[in-house]
Every structure is written in structure tokens, then in C-alpha cells.
Amino acid sequence: MKASIVTIGDEILIGQINDTNSVWISRQLTALGVHIFEMTSISDSKDHIVATLDRLMGKVDVVLMTGGLGPTKDDLTKEVLNEYFEGKLVMNQEVLGTIETFFSKRGRTMIESNRRQALVPDTCVPLTNNHGTAPGMWFTREGTHVISMPGVPYEMKPMLLEQVIPAMAEQLGLPELAHKTVMTHGVPESYLAEMIREWENGLPECMKLAYLPRPGIVRLRLTVMGKSTEEAGRLLDEKIGALHQVIPEHIFGYDDMPLEQAIGVLMKEKEMTLSTAESCTGGNIARLITSIPGSSDYFRGSVIAYSNDMKVRALSVDPVLIEDHGAVSREVVEAMASGVLGMTDTDVSMATSGIAGPGGGTEDKPVGLVWIAVACGNKIISREFRFGGHRALVIEQASIMAMGLLRKLLAGIDDGGLK
Amino acid sequence: MKASIVTIGDEILIGQINDTNSVWISRQLTALGVHIFEMTSISDSKDHIVATLDRLMGKVDVVLMTGGLGPTKDDLTKEVLNEYFEGKLVMNQEVLGTIETFFSKRGRTMIESNRRQALVPDTCVPLTNNHGTAPGMWFTREGTHVISMPGVPYEMKPMLLEQVIPAMAEQLGLPELAHKTVMTHGVPESYLAEMIREWENGLPECMKLAYLPRPGIVRLRLTVMGKSTEEAGRLLDEKIGALHQVIPEHIFGYDDMPLEQAIGVLMKEKEMTLSTAESCTGGNIARLITSIPGSSDYFRGSVIAYSNDMKVRALSVDPVLIEDHGAVSREVVEAMASGVLGMTDTDVSMATSGIAGPGGGTEDKPVGLVWIAVACGNKIISREFRFGGHRALVIEQASIMAMGLLRKLLAGIDDGGLK
Numbered sequence: 022m023k024a025s026i027v028t029i030g031d032e033i034l035i036g037q038i039n040d041t042n043s044v045w046i047s048r049q050l051t052a053l054g055v056h057i058f059e060m061t062s063i064s065d066s067k068d069h070i071v072a073t074l075d076r077l078m079g080k081v082d083v084v085l086m087t088g089g090l091g092p093t094k095d096d097l098t099k100e101v102l103n104e105y106f107e108g109k110l111v112m113n114q115e116v117l118g119t120i121e122t123f124f125s126k127r128g129r130t131m132i133e134s135n136r137r138q139a140l141v142p143d144t145c146v147p148l149t150n151n152h153g154t155a156p157g158m159w160f161t162r163e164g165t166h167v168i169s170m171p172g173v174p175y176e177m178k179p180m181l182l183e184q185v186i187p188a189m190a191e192q193l194g195l196p197e198l199a200h201k202t203v204m205t206h207g208v209p210e211s212y213l214a215e216m217i218r219e220w221e222n223g224l225p226e227c228m229k230l231a232y233l234p235r236p237g238i239v240r241l242r243l244t245v246m247g248k249s250t251e252e253a254g255r256l257l258d259e260k261i262g263a264l265h266q267v268i269p270e271h272i273f274g275y276d277d278m279p280l281e282q283a284i285g286v287l288m289k290e291k292e293m294t295l296s297t298a299e300s301c302t303g304g305n306i307a308r309l310i311t312s313i314p315g316s317s318d319y320f321r322g323s324v325i326a327y328s329n330d331m332k333v334r335a336l337s338v339d340p341v342l343i344e345d346h347g348a349v350s351r352e353v354v355e356a357m358a359s360g361v362l363g364m365t366d367t368d369v370s371m372a373t374s375g376i377a378g379p380g381g382g383t384e385d386k387p388v389g390l391v392w393i394a395v396a397c398g399n400k401i402i403s404r405e406f407r408f409g410g411h412r413a414l415v416i417e418q419a420s421i422m423a424m425g426l427l428r429k430l431l432a433g434i435d436d437g438g439l440k
Numbered sequence: 441m442k443a444s445i446v447t448i449g450d451e452i453l454i455g456q457i458n459d460t461n462s463v464w465i466s467r468q469l470t471a472l473g474v475h476i477f478e479m480t481s482i483s484d485s486k487d488h489i490v491a492t493l494d495r496l497m498g499k500v501d502v503v504l505m506t507g508g509l510g511p512t513k514d515d516l517t518k519e520v521l522n523e524y525f526e527g528k529l530v531m532n533q534e535v536l537g538t539i540e541t542f543f544s545k546r547g548r549t550m551i552e553s554n555r556r557q558a559l560v561p562d563t564c565v566p567l568t569n570n571h572g573t574a575p576g577m578w579f580t581r582e583g584t585h586v587i588s589m590p591g592v593p594y595e596m597k598p599m600l601l602e603q604v605i606p607a608m609a610e611q612l613g614l615p616e617l618a619h620k621t622v623m624t625h626g627v628p629e630s631y632l633a634e635m636i637r638e639w640e641n642g643l644p645e646c647m648k649l650a651y652l653p654r655p656g657i658v659r660l661r662l663t664v665m666g667k668s669t670e671e672a673g674r675l676l677d678e679k680i681g682a683l684h685q686v687i688p689e690h691i692f693g694y695d696d697m698p699l700e701q702a703i704g705v706l707m708k709e710k711e712m713t714l715s716t717a718e719s720c721t722g723g724n725i726a727r728l729i730t731s732i733p734g735s736s737d738y739f740r741g742s743v744i745a746y747s748n749d750m751k752v753r754a755l756s757v758d759p760v761l762i763e764d765h766g767a768v769s770r771e772v773v774e775a776m777a778s779g780v781l782g783m784t785d786t787d788v789s790m791a792t793s794g795i796a797g798p799g800g801g802t803e804d805k806p807v808g809l810v811w812i813a814v815a816c817g818n819k820i821i822s823r824e825f826r827f828g829g830h831r832a833l834v835i836e837q838a839s840i841m842a843m844g845l846l847r848k849l850l851a852g853i854d855d856g857g858l859k
Contacts, residue, residue: 032650033463034476035466036467037621037659037661041458043481044458044459045455047455057453059453059483060459061478062462062479064478093629127827129628152829152830173653175833231456233456303726303727303730304718307726307744308723308724308726308835311723316746321747321749322746322747323744324742325730325742325743327730327736330785331784334783334784334785335743366749377730378733412733
């Protein structure tokens with residue numbers, strides 16, 4: 022099956038917003054074996070939308086469009102599609118009901134432009150928008166399906182996953198293809214490739230491996246092509262089992278499970294409680310931990326101690342330690358990790374202290390230097406890291422490394438390889 | 441001047457890498473007044489490259505291509521362009537010299553595939569690659585310029601800035617254009633459009649307005665076309681000044697300044713210190729505040745009180761308040777805001793308590809209900825919100841609203857319109 026992704030909106034062409042929708046959609050569809058023929062961003066202009074449709078009709082099976090469905094007058098997609106597919110706009114009572122519910126839930130009053138969003142071409146199947154006011158639309162002509170969705174990512178994503186993909190599978194059928202992603206932490210891509218080379222070379226012809234690196238994490242995506250679901254599942258289980266033998270300590274999960282979720286699973290398993298004491302990460306670790314639904318079962322709280330005074334006052338760090346070793350030191354970060362355990366009455370904790378930049382670095386303690394400690398009862402482990410990159414990247418890497426260190430401590434893994 | 445950006449590479453179409461080149465190029469060119477007609481990602485395939493060129497030749501003035509120039513056999517761009525522009529590949533001594541220098545500087549040995557990169561079509565002007573081995577190419581036919589650059593961002597960016605743009609300015613001339621973005625907070629897009637309709641209708645023909653919404657924020661982008669820099673600047677100042685009269689309380693900054701930076705500017709101006717007490721936002725507000733370089737000048741720290749015990753213990757919230765009103769209530773969030781002021785010895789604070797979901801909601805207190813308080817000395821303001829959407833969106837909206845509320849308190853603005 023061939024699909025094209027079309028993004029509509031001047032704000033993308035002028036570079037004001039980054040089009041994250043296209044890459045996200047292509048990932049979802051590629052994973053299902055759909056071949057993405059092209060991704061195109063075009064302007065909110067009738068001529069350009071029509072020319073693009075003319076070009077793609079008959080050439081691909083599915084055109085997925087996002088954007089241009091807002092209530093303001095610069096949004097033209099609905100009118101253009103209505104004309105292109107020779108329909109007329111009619112008030113759709115079901116869509117209107119969804120919009121009314123959307124507003125009443127939020128205690129807001131509907132205005133005329135909101136009501137007009139329930140006007141839908143009678144030549145399409147409307148798609149429900151559970152997170153906004155603009156409905157999606159599904160048109161079909163001569164074997165090509167044109168599906169229009171809102172451009173706002175949190176409106177578009179559930180629409181694609183919950184409505185569009187199931188309907189594509191049912192009406193068009195999706196190719197046979199199976200895959201699984203292995204999540205690893207603590208080894209850079211090139212080292213990991215060396216470690217698993219023999220295993221990789223032994224993969225059969227029908228299996229494909231992709232390395233997908235992110236700061237601190239490498240995802241290994243394994244795809245099986247052209248096998249029955251059962252046979253593909255058996256192959257994936259076998260090869261991933263063998264991979265586990267090679268790098269047991271570096272695998273923390275599967276299928277894009279984030280590290281913060283792996284931590285949550287471990288905490289629930291061990292019935293433990295968690296806290297953080299953050300300086301340079303500024304709350305980012307707590308934010309990641311609490312991004313997981315149900316984290317209130319094990320996460321009690323944090324102290325973000327951005328000033329020395331807060332480290333002393335809220336985390337009971339001995340001011341002499343700060344004076345003697347500086348705030349960014351093994352001694353202080355360990356005192357922070359044990360201090361927050363007492364303060365929050367929790368079983369385990371993570372603590373960070375470092376120089377995120379761009380200012381504040383010295384020759385001895387440059388920007389990117391971060392001390393991380395994890396504590397579990399009386400046991401404390403601390404490590405020094407020197408991260409490259411700008412402020413946001415230092416914070417991101419420090420957060421990932423803190424969680425990785427905690428995972429290894431909890432799982433009883435020697436962290437000799439953690440760098 | 442009209443330009444199209446074409447990205448070549450299968451890795452983009454399957455969503456393996458995000459195409460950051462296109463948005464970066466479009467930003468550079470838009471700022472110079474070039475109209476970006478389209479951005480397209482296509483596969484490493486001769487047919488697709490040729491079809492795309494056929495479509496764009498004569499329609500735009502410039503086609504900027506990136507990618508497909510590597511030394512491996514899946515990179516076809518050079519061969520395809522050579523054939524398309526009816527040239528032959530010849531060894532370019534100047535390019536060869538650059539490649540040799542590249543390798544000798546790094547103490548690496550050149551192999552045959554590296555040497556072959558100096559083969560350049562004799563129908564193009566080669567562009568020097570100072571950061572890699574693949575040269576760029578500039579072809580011209582019947583008024584359309586086709587410029588091919590490497591896909592690696594740190595090779596492409598200097599090539600565009602140092603060679604392509606200066607040559608475009610010299611050979612083609614660049615149009616005059618100016619723009620400014622007004623950042624607003626606290627009014628949804630459709631309401632804002634009503635509020636500023638009269639002002640919008642009074643804009644002259646040469647000015648264009650775009651609404652760019654995000655959760656809690658609407659950016660208004662104002663562009664002036666075809667005027668001198670001086671005249672455009674005058675028009676922008678005049679119209680933005682007039683807009684300020686219409687919605688003074690909703691404008692918090694210009695040109696994509698995030699709310700956390702606007703807060704930072706205010707804190708520095710007033711020489712005040714800041715803290716947060718977060719329950720449902722789980723550290724996200726602290727993370728946003730500390731994402732701004734220099735935030736340690738005013739941000740002292742936070743208490744993330746995810747459990748009731750932490751609210752009592754660390755923030756001195758009276759346990760009777762929690763028992764009588766529940767943790768998600770005006771009484772408790774106000775006690776959190778004033779508790780953290782004392783705990784951190786700061787001038788102002790933000791506090792949140794809510795139900796981020798997906799679990800934990802009741803009929804009385806559904807998922808999405810969030811209480812937010814901001815405190816400044818003895819003054820406390822608190823508001824109830826009912827946010828839609830999933831967990832991440834509730835957290836994001838609550839964070840934005842807390843900062844918006846603080847901004848209005850600090851700026852002395854009545855927040856009657858804040859919803």
C-alpha cells in the first residue's frame with residue numbers, strides 16, 4: 022500500500038513551526054508496512070491543494086492530510102475538499118453534538134465560528150475529534166482515499182490511531198509485517214554495534230535491524246517481513262531472547278517504553294517509594310517520572326534545590342560540604358540523595374548537581390559537568406559525567422543517566438559499563 | 441521570489457529521522473523575503489527525483505535540494521542531476537583539493553569512493569563543502585535554479601549561509617520583507633479573533649496576519665510585504681502599538697519568546713525571587729522556569745508534593761484543610777503557595793493541585809480539574825480550571841496557566857479574562 026502525507030499551512034512553509042506530524046504519521050504507517058511515497062508541505066491556498074490532489078489521485082492509495090481545518094478564515098481545507106469532491110456543506114448533528122459537549126465540559130460558550138465547524142461535506146465520512154472542534158473527513162474516489170485531519174498534534178494523533186488506522190486495516194487491508202523494538206541504555210551506538218555484531222550477523226534474510234539512537238538511549242528495531250504472524254512472532258521471540266543473553270544489563274524494556282516507565286514498573290514490583298533532589302535538572306526528572314499514569318503509587322515528591330540555601334535548608338546538606346567541595350561534587354550530591362530520602366520518607370532517591378550552562382563553568386568544573394547520585398536505604402552510588410551540547414541537552418542527558426543508574430541499582434546490575 | 445525545498449532520502453520517509461533541514465532552510469529564506477512554495481520529501485529514486493524536477497521547473501525560481509550526495513550506492517542525486525541537466529561527470533581539481541585537505545587535516549586516508557566525490561557534472565557550478573566530502577551543485581535552466589546540497593545539517597548550513605544565499609542575493613536579488621510575532625496568553629483563538637476583528641480589518645493590503653495557536657497561547661504573526669525596511673518597520677510598530685491598545689493584558693512578549701522567559705524578565709526587572717509548589721504538574725513548571733539560561737538568578741527551588749504527607753511535611757499545609765476540602769481545592773493550593781514562600785524564603789510562588797488522569801477522577805472532581813494559586817508576599821490569587829485532553833496535555837495547560845496567572849499578578853493586570 023502506498024501513501025502520501027500532505028501538510029497544509031503557511032506557518033510550516035515559513036518555518037515558524039516544525040512539522041512534527043509528518044514524521045509521526047510516517048512512523049505509524051511504516052510500522053504497519055505502508056510505503057510512504059512522499060511527504061509534502063503546501064500553503065493554505067486553493068490552487069495548491071487542488072494541484073497536489075490532482076497529482077496524487079490514482080498514484081497512491083491513501084493521501085493523509087493535516088491542517089487547515091481551524092475556525093478562522095485563513096483555513097481553507099474543508100471548503101476546497103468539499104468543492105474538489107463535488108459535495109455540499111451540511112450541518113452534521115453528530116459532529117455538532119461532539120462540539121457542544123467539548124464546550125460544555127470546559128464551561129465555555131460556543132460562538133458562531135465554532136458552530137460552523139459542524140458543517141461537513143456530504144461526500145465524506147466525518148471522523149470524530151475527541152480533543153478539539155474540527156472534525157476529520159474521509160473522501161474516496163477511484164481507489165484513492167483522501168483523509169483530512171486537524172493539524173494540532175494532540176487532536177490528530179488519537180484520530181489516526183483510533184479511527185483512521187483501524188478503518189484502513191478493515192477496508193484496505195494492511196501488509197503482513199511484524200516488528201519489535203528493544204530499548205537499551207548506557208552504551209553508545211557504535212559500542213553497542215560491536216557488542217552485538219555476531220548476533221546481528223546471524224539474523225536471517227527476512228529480518229532487518231535498525232539502530233535508532235537518542236541521548237543516552239539506543240533503540241534496536243527488529244522487523245520481520247513476509248512471514249505469517251505466528252512465524253514472525255516466533256522469530257522475534259527467539260532472536261530477542263538470544264540478544265538478551267548478549268547484553269542482559271543494557272536492555273530495560275521493549276517497544277518504545279521510556280526509561281521512566283521502566284522505573285515505574287520496578288518500583289511497583291518492589292513496592293518501593295521514590296523521590297528526587299534536583300539541582301541542575303531543575304525538576305525535569307520529577308516531570309518525567311510523573312508523566313507516567315499511576316506514578317502517584319510510588320512517587321512521593323521532590324525538592325528542587327536550585328540555591329545552596331535550599332540544599333541546606335530543605336535537604337539538610339551540611340554547609341561545610343558545600344564550602345569545602347562546591348555544590349557540584351560527589352559529597353554534596355550524595356548528601357542531597359540521602360537528605361531527600363529522610364525529608365520525603367521514601368525508599369529510593371535520585372539526586373543531580375551540575376553546570377547546565379551556558380554560564381557558570383570554570384576550568385575545573387566546565388559546563389556539562391554533572392554529578393549524579395542514587396540512594397536506596399543506606400546504599401548510595403554516585404557518578405561523575407561530562408555531557409556535551411547546550412543547556413537543554415545537558416539536562417536531558419543528566420535525567421536519562423540518573424534514571425539509568427537507578428534502574429541498574431534496583432535491578433542489582435553492576436554498572437561498570439555505565440558511562 | 442519563489443522557492444521549493446526538496447529533501448531526498450528514504451530514512452526521512454520511513455520516519456527514521458526527522459527532517460530538520462527543511463524548516464531551517466525555510467526560516468533563513470523566509471526572513472529574506474523568499475516565498476517558500478512547497479517543502480517535499482522524496483525517496484532516493486531516479487523516477488521520483490526527475491518527476492519532482494519536471495514539476496517544479498518553470499514554476500519556482502529556485503529549487504533547494506538536500507540529501508542523496510553520500511559516497512554509498514543508495515545515493516543517486518548527483519548521477520540523476522547530471523543526466524537531467526545533460527552533462528558529464530568530470531574530475532574537478534579544485535573539489536579534489538578540498539577533499540584531500542579534509543582528509544589530511546583529520547589524519548585519515550582517502551579511499552576510492554572519497555575520490556569519486558570530486559567527479560562533478562560539467563553543467564553545474566560546484567559549491568565548496570568545508571565540513572564534509574560531498575560538494576554542492578548549482579544548475580540553471582530556463583530561469584529556474586536547482587541547487588543541490590548535502591543532507592548532513594552541519595555541512596549544509598554553512599554552505600547555504602556562506603555560498604548559496606550570497607549568490608542568490610547577487611544573481612537574483614532578494615525581496616524586501618519584514619515580520620514580527622506577538623505572543624498572547626489567556627484567550628482561545630476564536631475569542632481572540634473576535635476581540636481584534638476591527639483591528640485586523642483595518643490592516644492595509646500589504647500586511648498579513650496569521651493565528652498560530654498552542655495550548656494556552658496564541659501567536660499572532662504580522663508580515664509586511666513589498667515595502668522598504670524603514671517603511672515596514674514603521675508599519676509594524678504602528679499596528680502592534682494599536683493592537684496593544686486593544687488587548688494590553690494578553691500580550692506577554694514578541695517573536696516566539698516563551699512565557700517562562702517573560703516571567704524571567706519580570707523577575708529580574710523587579711529583583712524578585714521565585715519558587716513553585718507542584719502537585720499535578722509534577723515538576724514541569726520548575727523544569728520550564730529552569731530551561732531559561734540565567735534562571736538561577738531568581739529561581740530558588742521547588743517542592744514537588746505528590747503525596748498529602750509531603751504537602752503537610754514540606755509545605756506546612758494544615759492536614760485539617762486536606763481532610764475538609766480534599767487535596768484538590770482552593771484552600772489547599774493556597775496553603776501550598778504560601779507554604780513554599782516560607783520554605784524557600786522567596787518573594788513569589790506558583791502552586792498547582794489537580795487531577796491529571798487518566799485515573800483518580802470523581803464526579804465532583806473529574807480528570808482535568810486543576811486548582812492554581814500564585815502568591816506574592818501576603819497576596820494570593822487562586823483559580824479553578826477544567827482542562828480537556830490526556831495527562832500530558834493537562835500538565836502542559838496547567839503549567840502555562842500558572843505562569844500566565846503569575847505574569848498578570850506581577851504586571852498588576854486584572855485577570856478577569858483569564859480562562
